Amino acid sequence: MSAGRSHGPRGAREATIQALKKSEALLKEAQAIAHIGYWERDVAADRLAWSEELSRILGLDPKADHPNFQVFLDRVHPDDRTRVRETVESAVRERRPFQYFARVVRPGGEVRRVQVRGNVGLDSRGEHVRTYGTVQDCTDVMAGEELLEQSLSALRAVIESTADGILVVDREEKITAYNNKFTEMWRIPSAVMASGDDAKAVEYVLSQLKEPERFKKKVRELYSQDDADSFDVLEFKDGRIFERYSMPQKLSGRTIGRVWSFRDVTRQRRTEIALARQAQDLARSNADLEQYASVASHDLKEPLRVVASYLQLLEQRYGENLDEEASKYIRRAVAGAARMQNLIDDLLEYSRWTYRDKPLREVDSASAARQAVENLKQAVLAGKAGVRLGELPRVVFVESELIQVFQNLIANGIKFRGAEPPRIRIRAERGGGEVVFTVSDNGIGIEPEYFSRIFQIFTRLHGPQKYPGSGVGLAICKKIVEGRGGRVWVESRPGRGSDFKFTIKDKEGEHARNAKTDPSD
Amino acid sequence: MPETRKQTRPIEILMVEDSPDDVELTKESLKGAKMSFKLNVAEDGVEAMDYLKREGRFADAARPDLVLLDLKLPKKDGHEVLREIKQDKDLRRIPVIVLTTSKNEDDVTRAYDEYANCYVVKPMDLIQLIGVAKWLEDWLTVVKLPKE
Numbered sequence: 001m002s003a004g005r006s007h008g009p010r011g012a013r014e015a016t017i018q019a020l021k022k023s024e025a026l027l028k029e030a031q032a033i034a035h036i037g038y039w040e041r042d043v044a045a046d047r048l049a050w051s052e053e054l055s056r057i058l059g060l061d062p063k064a065d066h067p068n069f070q071v072f073l074d075r076v077h078p079d080d081r082t083r084v085r086e087t088v089e090s091a092v093r094e095r096r097p098f099q100y101f102a103r104v105v106r107p108g109g110e111v112r113r114v115q116v117r118g119n120v121g122l123d124s125r126g127e128h129v130r131t132y133g134t135v136q137d138c139t140d141v142m143a144g145e146e147l148l149e150q151s152l153s154a155l156r157a158v159i160e161s162t163a164d165g166i167l168v169v170d171r172e173e174k175i176t177a178y179n180n181k182f183t184e185m186w187r188i189p190s191a192v193m194a195s196g197d198d199a200k201a202v203e204y205v206l207s208q209l210k211e212p213e214r215f216k217k218k219v220r221e222l223y224s225q226d227d228a229d230s231f232d233v234l235e236f237k238d239g240r241i242f243e244r245y246s247m248p249q250k251l252s253g254r255t256i257g258r259v260w261s262f263r264d265v266t267r268q269r270r271t272e273i274a275l276a277r278q279a280q281d282l283a284r285s286n287a288d289l290e291q292y293a294s295v296a297s298h299d300l301k302e303p304l305r306v307v308a309s310y311l312q313l314l315e316q317r318y319g320e321n322l323d324e325e326a327s328k329y330i331r332r333a334v335a336g337a338a339r340m341q342n343l344i345d346d347l348l349e350y351s352r353w354t355y356r357d358k359p360l361r362e363v364d365s366a367s368a369a370r371q372a373v374e375n376l377k378q379a380v381l382a383g384k385a386g387v388r389l390g391e392l393p394r395v396v397f398v399e400s401e402l403i404q405v406f407q408n409l410i411a412n413g414i415k416f417r418g419a420e421p422p423r424i425r426i427r428a429e430r431g432g433g434e435v436v437f438t439v440s441d442n443g444i445g446i447e448p449e450y451f452s453r454i455f456q457i458f459t460r461l462h463g464p465q466k467y468p469g470s471g472v473g474l475a476i477c478k479k480i481v482e483g484r485g486g487r488v489w490v491e492s493r494p495g496r497g498s499d500f501k502f503t504i505k506d507k508e509g510e511h512a513r514n515a516k517t518d519p520s521d
Numbered sequence: 522m523p524e525t526r527k528q529t530r531p532i533e534i535l536m537v538e539d540s541p542d543d544v545e546l547t548k549e550s551l552k553g554a555k556m557s558f559k560l561n562v563a564e565d566g567v568e569a570m571d572y573l574k575r576e577g578r579f580a581d582a583a584r585p586d587l588v589l590l591d592l593k594l595p596k597k598d599g600h601e602v603l604r605e606i607k608q609d610k611d612l613r614r615i616p617v618i619v620l621t622t623s624k625n626e627d628d629v630t631r632a633y634d635e636y637a638n639c640y641v642v643k644p645m646d647l648i649q650l651i652g653v654a655k656w657l658e659d660w661l662t663v664v665k666l667p668k669e
Contacts, residue, residue: 298593301622305645306542312647313549334646341645345624 028052035137039067043129048072050135057114057137059106077103077111088118092131095120101138112139163263168249170257173223174198185242185262210235222246227255233265240266286354293351297344304344308337343458346472350457353476353483358398360484365437366392368399369426372406376414383414383422390427395435396507401480406439408473409500413441418495434486434503445494455488477502531557532661535585537569537602538562538620539595546647547589550654556661561585566597570605573612585615586666590637592621592628600631607636614667618657 028051031037037054041047048067055062058075065071076084080102091098099117106112118133159166165182169175175198183193188204206212215234222230227248234242242262249257315322315330322330366389373380373387380387387410395402406426413424425440446454446461453459457475481488481502492498538544544562551558561582563569569590572579588606592599599619606612616638621628624642632640644650 298622301645302540305622305643306540306546308645309546309647309650310542313546316647338645348624 032056037135038132039135040132041069041130043131054135057112057135058104059108059110059112075104075106077105079103084116088131091118092120092128095122095128112137113142114138165262165264167260167262168257169198169260171223171255175201176257182262185264208236208238210237222258234262240264241269242266290351290354293347297348297351300344301341304337304341308334308341311337346458350472350476350479353401353404353479358401360396360398362394363397363399363402364392364394365397365402365428365435368402369406371403372410375403375407376411379411379414383417385414385417385422385424387424387426390425392426392428392437393430393435395504397484397504401484402504405477405480405502408477409439412473412500413439413443413498416441416443416498418442418444418497430506434506436501436503439500440497441500442497445496445498446490446492447494448492451490451492454490531559532587533559533561533583533585534587534589535561535563535569535572536589537566537594537599538589538591539564539593540591543591543643546650547654550647550650553651554654554658556658559583565595566599566602568596569594569602570597573606573609573615584669587661588615588617589620590617592619592623592632600635603632603635603637614669616664616666 031051031053035053035057037051037057039048039050039054042049048069050067052062054067055065058072060071060075073081073085084100084102087098087100097117097119099115101113101115104112104114115136115138116133117136118131120128121130121132123129159177159179160181162179162181165185166177166179167175167182168177175193175196178193182188183190186205186208188201192200192204206216209215215232218230218232222228228246229248230244230246232244232246234244236242241264243265245261245263247259248255249259311330311333315327319327369387369389369392379385410424410426414422420442423442425438427438427440429436429438450461454461454471455474455478458471459475460471477500478488481504485505486503488500488502490498490500536544536547538547544560548560551560561572563572569588571577572582573585573588575582590599590602594602599621603617603619606615606617613636617636618639618641619632619637620641620643622643629640641653644653
């Protein structure tokens with residue numbers, strides 16, 4: 001030994017003692033760190049000894065409380081005592097090692113969980129001379145395990161409670177977890193899942209898909225790109241549709257597998273498809289109608305023109321041979337044809353205002369109203385009509401449509417005038433997410449029973465001699481306003497004029513209200 | 522040439538119109554004119570192009586001084602005929618008056634975009650048609666047409 005040579009026999013003993021002391025100290029430290037106490041029972045002397053750390057684990061004073069099995073048992077939780085005693089006794093009887101978990105209650109009442117290990121020591125003749133072992137305080141470790149157990153149970157409950165089918169597969173493509181919904185959705189017999197034979201499970205999955213190869217390819221791609229999240233739609237042979245999501249499963253930043261979740265969207269998709277088809281049908285039928293009205297109008301006008309023209313030709317050529325009565329009949333027939341032409345023109349005009357995706361813009365309703373008055377200049381002058389505009393806001397609308405609505409309502413007020421010169425007032429009110437425009441006149445007014453009928457196309461309340469026109473103006477107003485999500489109606493009393501009202505959704509309302517609270521206002 | 526007194530030959534009009542009634546009424550409306558007209562008729566767009574290019578049975582057709590073009594035509598519609606005329610470097614000088622029932626703004630814009638010389642909506646009765654014929658005559662006395 002090199003130490004002996006350098007220090008001599010006496011120095012060597014000192015060194016050995018030092019070394020022993022040091023190792024004893026280390027042992028103590030190690031026991032304290034690991035919370036492991038050591039114990040030993042001398043059978044012959046019937047004496048139990050244990051380390052300081054064991055005293056500490058039991059909450060005892062290493063100096064005052066002397067080791068004794070009864071002292072230990074007293075500290076064991078009453079519910080565990082019998083089991084502990086029986087475990088030790090049977091192990092000693094059978095001369096074999098033992099191990100058990102038990103709760104100990106410290107004098108202060110604190111409960112610790114300990115793991116006790118023991119060995120039965122025999123002498124050369126096989127006599128039981130001692131029992132020895134360790135007691136480890138596992139409270140903290142077990143608390144951690146309990147927490148883990150709790151979160152695992154929460155996780156399991158979450159996985160089972162979702163409406164999605166979930167499958168977790170590791171990097172070797174072995175199934176590591178799944179929920180019942182998954183096997184239900186994919187109709188995989190539980191025996192197949194329980195067998196752990198993934199190939200069989202995959203076979204079940206693939207056999208149901210419309211394009212199994214595409215799915216396989218996608219899966220392989222995803223396994224090669226560890227970090228990719230992905231989404232896909234799977235179509236089944238039986239018509240079902242699943243959405244598939246996939247995300248990598250990570251542990252300490254490393255991808256260890258993949259989580260797949262499947263959602264049955266068959267009903268949702270079918271509804272979407274049906275809705276899209278309906279929208280398409282509707283659009284087509286609208287386009288058809290529009291074209292129908294336009295074509296019909298042109299084609300209807302041709303023969304009408306021929307009828308009127310030949311009647312006039314008849315009068316021109318044979319006028320001398322016709323009496324006054326005959327000429328009158330011809331004029332009436334021509335006038336009838338002309339009225340029908342006007343009707344067709346109006347029908348054409350009505351069909352022209354079909355809702356289309358014209359761009360909505362911010363429109364100054366005041367300038368739209370002024371433009372409407374300008375367009376009606378002749379009628380306004382001829383009727384000595386006055387049009388007064390209140391404070392009119394900016395709105396989001398199609399300008400040409402707004403002008404047309406104002407124009408038709410003003411024209412209406414001028415046409416259905418009373419004895420006084422027409423006085424027309426346009427004003428607007430904001431509120432409730434809309435702007436309500438009112439076009440008031442001092443005309444003849446309307447009986448309440450006709451309030452809704454007047455907005456139908458070709459509805460007339462008066463003979464054409466008194467008020468000419470085919471009754472398309474208000475119908476166009478209704479079509480435009482309702483096409484943009486608004487309402488149009490009339491409030492009136494016969495002889496007292498009418499208030500025509502229409503609404504426009506107020507997209508700028510909030511903004512405008514805020515502007516109004518400006519202190520300078 | 523279109524100066525009433527000096528007119529040596531009738532004004533050659535090609536009327537592209539599929540309705541015999543309209544052709545008849547147009548003829549009737551031109552009867553009162555002092556100017557002499559020759560109204561030639563093509564019943565559809567294909568025939569109109571054959572006439573203008575003097576193809577097939579129109580090999581001996583006279584080059585029209587003026588085309589009256591309906592838009593709604595069988596086989597080839599008026600817009601196509603108009604485009605073909607205005608893209609043909611021999612024919613494009615011939616004034617084309619679109620004469621149609623359509624008041625549609627799209628048709629009007631499109632026709633002028635296709636270099637129509639004029640767009641007239643067909644009058645709704647004979648009296649008004651005679652007015653248009655009178656206008657056409659007046660117009661022809663005022664304007665100077667290309668020689669060829």
